[in-house]
Amino acid sequence: MTIAEPEARWAELGRQACITLAPLFSAVEHIGSTAVPGMPAKPVIDLMAALDDLDEVNDGALESLGYRIQPADMPRRLVYRREDYDSTAYHLHVVTMDTWATRNERLLRDYLLAHPEARERYAALKRELMDRHGPGEAYTRGKTALIQELTDAARTGRGLPPIPVWEE
Template identity: 55%
Template sequence: MSIEISDYDRAWPGRARHAIDEVTALLPGRIVLAEHVGSTAVPGLPAKPVIDMMVATADLGDVLEAEEALRAIGYRRIETGMPERLFYRRPGYHLHVVTTASWDTRNERLLRDHLLGNAADRDEYGRLKRQLAAAGDDADAYTRGKTALIQRMVDAARAAKGLPSVDVWEE
C-alpha cells in the first residue's frame, strides 16, 4: 500500500474540531484538554490525510473505563508500547490520550507549535515527507526516515521552553 501525502486541506481543522467535540461529548468529565495535532494541524504542510487529536485526562483509567463509548463510534485501541498514552484509531483519525500531568511536555504539541512558527522548517519537513513517500510504500521506513529532522525540531522546541531533550521515539 502506497503512502498518500496530500496538499494541506482547509477542511482538516473543522474535521478535527468535530471529532474532538464528538469524543469529549462521549466522555463527559473525563477529557480535560483537547487539541488537533500532527501535520494536518499545520496550514501549508502536506500530510497523510489522517487527523491526529491529542486529549488529556486526569487518569488514563478513566478513559479505559469508558472505552466502549469510543468503540461505538469506530475507535479501536492499538497497543503501541508508548508509555503513559492510550492510542485509538478509526478510519481517517488517530486519537492520542495522555495525562494532564504530561500535557505541556508532549512532543506532538511542541512540534506542531514549532512548525506553526517556523515556515522554513515546515517547508523542509513537507519536502522530506514527499520524498520519503515517493521512495516507496514502506510505512516504517517513511516514519523512521523523518526521525532525524523531527528530533532536531523537537529539540529546538523543547530548548526554547527550557525542557530537556528526549527521544522522539516513545518506546
C-alpha cells in the same frame, strides 16, 4: 497509505472531532501534520487527549463514537482509531494530564505553526521520502532526524530538556 497534498477540510475535521471528544477528556487537541495548514500529510486526523489517569477513559463512550482501541507499544498512552464513511481515519492518542504540557507532538505542531522555514523543510522531506520509499518504515525512519531536531528546538524554546521523539 501515501501522503496527500494539504486539504483545507483537515482543520475542520480536527476541530469537530475535538468538540465531540471534549466532554470525555480534560484536554483534547488536533495534532500531527493535518493540524498544520499547508503541510502534506497522510489523510489521518491525529488527536491527543488527556485525563488524570488512563484508567478513567470511557471506552464505551469512545466506542459509541466509532473509536476502537489499538495496540500501542508506547508507555502511558492509549491509542484509538476511527474510520469514517468517507475513509477519513482518526487516531486518538490518550495520555495523562501530568505530561500534557510537555508532549512532543503538541510542541512540534506549535513549532511548525510558528516557524514557516521549518514547516517547509519538513514538507519537502516528507515528499522526498514518500517519492523515494513510499509509505512504511523507511519513510518514518527517514523523518526521525529532522523531527528530533525540530522537537529539540521547540523544547529548548520552552526551557525543556530534549528527549527522544519516539517513545519506547
